[in-house]
Amino acid sequence: xxxxxxxxxxxxxxxxxxxxxxxxxxxxxxxxxxxxxxxxxxxxxxxxxxxxxxxxxxxxxxxxxxxxxxxxxxxxxxxxxxxxxxxxxxxxxxxxxxxxxxxxxxxxxxxxxxxxxxxxxxxxxxxxxxxxxxxxxxxxxxxxxxxxxxxxxxxxxxxxxxxxxxxxxxxxxxxxxxxxxxxxxxxxxxxxxxxxxxxxxxxxx
Amino acid sequence: xxxxxxxxxxxxxxxxxxxxxxxxxxxxxxxxxxxxxxxxxxxxxxxxxxxxxxxxxxxxxxxxxxxxxxxxxxxxxxxxxxxxxxxxxxxxxxxxxxxxxxxxxxxxxxxxxxxxxxxxxxxxxxxxxxxxxxxxxxxxxxxxxxxxxxxxxxxxxxxxxxxxxxxxxxxxxxxxxxxxxxxxxxxxxxxxxxxxxxxxxxxxxxxxxxxxxxxxxxxxxxxxxxxxxxxxxxxxxxxxxxxxxxxxxxxxxxxxxxxxxxxxxxxxxxxxxxxxxxxxxxxxxxxxxxxxxxxxxxxxxxxxxxxxxxxxxxxxxxxxxxxxxxxxxxxxxxxxxxxxxxxxxxxxxxxxxxxxxxxxxxxxxxxxxxxxxxxxxxxxxxxxxxxxxxxxxxxxxxxxxxxxxxxxxxxxxxxxxxxxxxxxxxxxxxxxxxxxxxxxxxxxxxxxxxxxxxxxxxxxxxxxxxxxxxxxxxxxxxxxxxxxxxxxxxxxxxxxxxxxxxxxxxxxxxxxxxxxxxxxxxxxxxxxxxxxxxxxxxxxxxxxxxxxxxxxxxxxxxxxxxxxxxxxxxxxx
Numbered sequence: 001x002x003x004x005x006x007x008x009x010x011x012x013x014x015x016x017x018x019x020x021x022x023x024x025x026x027x028x029x030x031x032x033x034x035x036x037x038x039x040x041x042x043x044x045x046x047x048x049x050x051x052x053x054x055x056x057x058x059x060x061x062x063x064x065x066x067x068x069x070x071x072x073x074x075x076x077x078x079x080x081x082x083x084x085x086x087x088x089x090x091x092x093x094x095x096x097x098x099x100x101x102x103x104x105x106x107x108x109x110x111x112x113x114x115x116x117x118x119x120x121x122x123x124x125x126x127x128x129x130x131x132x133x134x135x136x137x138x139x140x141x142x143x144x145x146x147x148x149x150x151x152x153x154x155x156x157x158x159x160x161x162x163x164x165x166x167x168x169x170x171x172x173x174x175x176x177x178x179x180x181x182x183x184x185x186x187x188x189x190x191x192x193x194x195x196x197x198x199x200x201x202x203x204x205x
Numbered sequence: 206x207x208x209x210x211x212x213x214x215x216x217x218x219x220x221x222x223x224x225x226x227x228x229x230x231x232x233x234x235x236x237x238x239x240x241x242x243x244x245x246x247x248x249x250x251x252x253x254x255x256x257x258x259x260x261x262x263x264x265x266x267x268x269x270x271x272x273x274x275x276x277x278x279x280x281x282x283x284x285x286x287x288x289x290x291x292x293x294x295x296x297x298x299x300x301x302x303x304x305x306x307x308x309x310x311x312x313x314x315x316x317x318x319x320x321x322x323x324x325x326x327x328x329x330x331x332x333x334x335x336x337x338x339x340x341x342x343x344x345x346x347x348x349x350x351x352x353x354x355x356x357x358x359x360x361x362x363x364x365x366x367x368x369x370x371x372x373x374x375x376x377x378x379x380x381x382x383x384x385x386x387x388x389x390x391x392x393x394x395x396x397x398x399x400x401x402x403x404x405x406x407x408x409x410x411x412x413x414x415x416x417x418x419x420x421x422x423x424x425x426x427x428x429x430x431x432x433x434x435x436x437x438x439x440x441x442x443x444x445x446x447x448x449x450x451x452x453x454x455x456x457x458x459x460x461x462x463x464x465x466x467x468x469x470x471x472x473x474x475x476x477x478x479x480x481x482x483x484x485x486x487x488x489x490x491x492x493x494x495x496x497x498x499x500x501x502x503x504x505x506x507x508x509x510x511x512x513x514x515x516x517x518x519x520x521x522x523x524x525x526x527x528x529x530x531x532x533x534x535x536x537x538x539x540x541x542x543x544x545x546x547x548x549x550x551x552x553x554x555x556x557x558x559x560x561x562x563x564x565x566x567x568x569x570x571x572x573x574x575x576x577x578x579x580x581x582x583x584x585x586x587x588x589x590x591x592x593x594x595x596x597x598x599x600x601x602x603x604x605x606x607x608x609x610x611x612x613x614x615x616x617x618x619x620x621x622x623x624x625x626x627x628x629x630x631x632x633x634x635x636x637x638x639x640x641x642x643x644x645x646x647x648x649x650x651x652x653x654x655x656x657x658x659x660x661x662x663x664x665x666x667x668x669x670x671x672x673x674x675x676x677x678x679x680x681x682x683x684x685x686x687x688x689x690x691x692x693x694x695x696x697x698x699x700x701x702x703x704x705x706x707x708x709x710x711x712x713x714x715x716x717x718x719x720x721x722x723x724x725x726x727x728x729x730x731x732x733x734x735x736x737x738x739x740x741x742x743x744x745x746x747x748x749x750x751x752x753x754x755x756x757x758x759x760x761x762x763x764x765x766x767x768x769x770x771x772x773x774x775x776x777x778x
Contacts, residue, residue, distance in 0.1 A: 026359075029360070076706075078721065084719055088719075
C-alpha cells in the first residue's frame with residue numbers, strides 16, 4: 001500500500017532540486033575563485049610636479065596586491081605603506097608559510113620616474129635572521145597584455161634590514177617585489193616587510 | 206443481540222456456549238456496552254480485544270503485524286481527506302504561515318550574533334575564499350573544520366553579490382534565507398508525527414504546528430549556525446525512518462533507507478557531534494531484522510563520507526583531514542574543555558528549566574506516562590542528551606536537534622491521554638467532547654510555546670548588533686584605512702560585515718596612536734570617555750551602544766562622507 005501525497009507535497013521535490021542546482025552552481029563558481037588580495041583605492045591630492053616623493057604610501061594613493069598575507073596574526077599588507085616609523089610587531093606585511101612564491105605589487109596613483117625602492121625588513125625591529133635575503137624588484141608599466149617590464153634588479157644575500165635598491169624606471173606605474181623564501185620551518189620561510197617606499201618624481205605626461 | 210455481541214459471537218453456532226478467546230471477546234463487548242465502565246474495565250476490555258484479535262489471526266505474528274500495518278495505511282489514506290473540517294494540506298499551509306510569522310518576528314527583532322561561530326566558522330572563511338582577505342580562527346589554521354558549510358555559504362554569497370548585496374545587507378539576506386529554510390521543519394514534523402502516531406493525522410498536524418511555533422527553533426533559525434542545518438537533516442532523517450517503522454511494507458523502502466543514511470551523514474558533515482543520532486536508527490534496523498534497509502543506510506552514510514573525503518582532500522590536502530583533526534583535538538586531547546567547562550546538568554537547567562520553566566512537565570509528563578506508544582522518540586532525544594551531557598564543554602545550541610523528538614513524543618502522549626478520556630464520564634456521549642479534547646491538546650501545545658517564548662527572551666537578542674552596524678558603516682567610508690574595536694578578534698562581524706580590506710584590530714592604548722587606524726568603535730564607557738578626551742578624534746557615529754570616532758589627522762583625505770555624523774540602531778531590517 002503506498003501513501004498518497006498531495007500535489008503540493010510532490011511539488012516539493014522539483015523545487016528542492018532547483019534550489020540545490022542553483023546553489024550548487026554558485027558554489028562551483030565560489031570554489032573556482034583564485035582571488036588576489038587587493039587594498040582599497042583612496043582619493044588623494046595630485047602630486048607636485050618635479051618633487052621627489054615616496055609614491056608607495058597610503059597618503060599617496062597607492063594600491064597593494066599581495067600573493068597572501070598572514071590573516072591569523074593580522075599582518076595586513078597596508079602596514080607596508082603606512083609610513084609608520086615605530087611600528088608594533090603586528091604592523092608588518094607577512095605571508096603565510098604555504099605561499100612558496102610571495103610577492104607584493106604596488107600600483108602607483110600616477111606614472112612615476114622611479115629612481116629608488118627602499119625596504120624595511122624584519123631585522124629592523126626583530127631578530128636579524130628573519131631578514132629576507134633574496135628578492136627581485138621589477139618596475140612595470142601598464143597591465144595585462146600590454147604589460148612592460150621597465151627595469152629589474154635581483155638582490156641576493158642581503159643582510160641589511162633596510163636595503164635601498166637604486167633602480168631607474170621611467171614612466172612606471174607598478175612596482176613588484178618577489179621574494180625567494182626558505183623551506184618551511186626555517187627563519188626566512190615567509191616574507192616579512194615593515195615598509196616599502198618607491199621614490200621618484202611624477203613622470204611627464 | 207447488539208452488534209458487539211454479534212461480533213463477539215464469531216465461531217459460535219446455535220446453542221453453543223462460547224469458550225476461550227471468543228468468550229473473552231464476548232466479555233469485552235459486554236463491558237463496552239455498559240453505560241459507564243470504570244477505567245479498570247476499559248483497560249481490561251481493551252486487553253481482551255487485543256488478545257482476541259491476535260488469536261483470530263493465529264500464531265503467525267508476522268502476518269498479524271503486516272495486516273496491522275496495512276490497516277494503519279488504509280486508515281491513514283481514509284483520514285487524508287479532512288481533519289476537523291479542513292483538508293490536511295490546509296492545516297499544513299496554516300502551520301507554514303504560523304512558522305513564517307514566528308520566524309520573521311525573530312528575524313526582525315534580532316541583530317548581531319548568538320555565538321561568534323556563526324560568523325567566524327562559516328561566513329568569514331567564505332569571505333576569505335571569495336575576496337582573498339579576512340580573518341580566520343585557529344580551526345582553519347590547523348584544519349579542524351571542513352569547508353562544506355563555508356562552501357555552501359560561499360555559493361549563497363556569490364548569489365547575493367550577483368544581486369548587488371554586500372556586507373551587512375548580504376548578512377541579513379543570508380540569515381533570512383536560513384530562517385525561511387527552517388520552514389521545511391513543518392512538513393518534516395508532519396511526517397514524523399503521523400508516522401509516530403501510526404497514521405494518526407491529528408498527531409501529524411499537531412507536530413507540524415509544534416515545529417512551526419516552538420520559539421527555540423525560530424530563535425536559532427535566523428543564524429548561520431551549523432546546528433540549524435543539522436536540525437533539518439536529523440528531523441527529516443528521523444521522519445523517514447519513523448515512516449519505515451510505522452509502514453514497513455511501504456513502497457520505496459530502499460530509497461528511504463538510503464535517504465535516511467544520506468541525511469544523517471549530511472548532519473554529521475555539518476556538525477560532527479550529530480553522529481550520536483546514527484546508532485539508534487542502525488540498531489533499530491538491526492533488531493527488526495531489516496538488514497536490507499541497514500545496508501542502504503550504510504550506503505547513504507558512505508556517500509556523505511565520500512563527499513567529506515573529497516572536500517578535505519581538495520582543501521586540506523588529505524582525505525578526512527578535518528575529521529582526524531577534530532578527533533585528535535576533541536576526543537584524544539579533550540581540547541573542547543579549553544573553551545569552557547559547564548556543570549553536569551547545564552543542559553537540563555538551561556534548555557528545559559531555563560527555556561521552558563514549568564512547561565517542561567507538560568511535555569515530559571504525558572511523554573513518560575504513555576511511553577510504550579513512542580519509546581523510539583524518547584530514545585531519540587534521551588540518547589543525544591546523555592551523550593552531550595557527558596561532554597564537558599556545553600552550549601545550548603548543541604542540543605537543538607533533540608527538540609522535534611521531545612515535542613512529537615509529548616504530543617503523542619497528550620493525544621493518547623486525550624483519547625483515553627473517551628471512555629470516561631458522561632461527557633463521552635456529548636458531540637462537543639471530541640473537539641474539546643483536541644482543543645485541550647492544542648492549548649497545551651500553545652502553553653508550551655508561550656512559556657518557551659518567555660524563556661527564549663533570556664537568550665541574547667542583539668549581541669554585537671551595534672558593533673556589526675558600526676563595522677558596516679566604517680567599511681563604507683571612503684577614507685577608512687584601519688579600524689579598532691574594543692572586542693576581541695573573533696567577537697565582531699569580521700571582514701564579511703566590514704567589506705573592506707583594511708587592518709581590523711582590538712583597541713589598545715598604544716596602537717591607537719598610529720595614524721593608520723583612523724576609525725575607532727568602542728562601547729565600553731571608560732574607553733568612550735578616553736576617546737572623547739583625545740583631540741585628534743571626534744565622534745562621527747553611534748550605533749546602539751557603540752560610539753564611532755574618526756581621526757582628524759588620518760593618512761588619507763576625508764572624502765565626501767567623512768564629515769557626516771550618523772546615529773541610530775543597528776541596521777534596521
